[in-house]
Amino acid sequence: MAYNTAVADDIRARIGSHPGLTEREMFGGIAFMINGNMAVGVSGEELMVRVGKEAHDEAVALPGARMFDISARPMRGWVSVAPEGFAADDRFDAWVDRGVAFAETLPPK
Numbered sequence: 001m002a003y004n005t006a007v008a009d010d011i012r013a014r015i016g017s018h019p020g021l022t023e024r025e026m027f028g029g030i031a032f033m034i035n036g037n038m039a040v041g042v043s044g045e046e047l048m049v050r051v052g053k054e055a056h057d058e059a060v061a062l063p064g065a066r067m068f069d070i071s072a073r074p075m076r077g078w079v080s081v082a083p084e085g086f087a088a089d090d091r092f093d094a095w096v097d098r099g100v101a102f103a104e105t106l107p108p109k
Contacts, residue, residue, distance in 0.1 A: 003029035003042040011040055014096040020108070027070055032099075036109030040099035043070070047081040049099040059098070063091075 008030050015021055020035035029043030041048040048068060051059040056077050059065055064085015068078035086092040 002044070004045050007042045007045070007047070010092065011042065011096055014093060015039075015100060018100070020104075034100055034103035035106070037103040037106040038099075039103035040096050043080070045083050047086055047095055049079050049081060049095050050102055051077060051079055051098055052102045052105070053077040055098070055102070 011032055015032060018034060020033075022033045022036070024031050024033055026038075027041065027043050027048060029041050029048065031038045031041035031048065033039065038048075038050050040050070049059070053076050056067075056079070059079045060067055062081075062085065064082040065079045066082075067074045067076070068080045069075070081095055086095050
């Protein structure tokens, strides 16, 4: 599956020169990793955001968000966000920041 490269470029710009940033193709898209842990990515037109199990219910209640589910096993702590959920710059920034902040809490891989 292809992914929206413009959204990926926007993520790169938002994360900037984070010292632990790497990129990896996964889930049919591209993921942005912080110290080896997935933070945020793009699959098709949607954002993939790792928010953690504690923040999951709050995150899926936000506009455009739903549980990340690309297989028979939905992944609690991860959300997919449709374009209408991050169309505004402040919402986009909040999603990217949320994913990066969670990844920063995890031990490096």
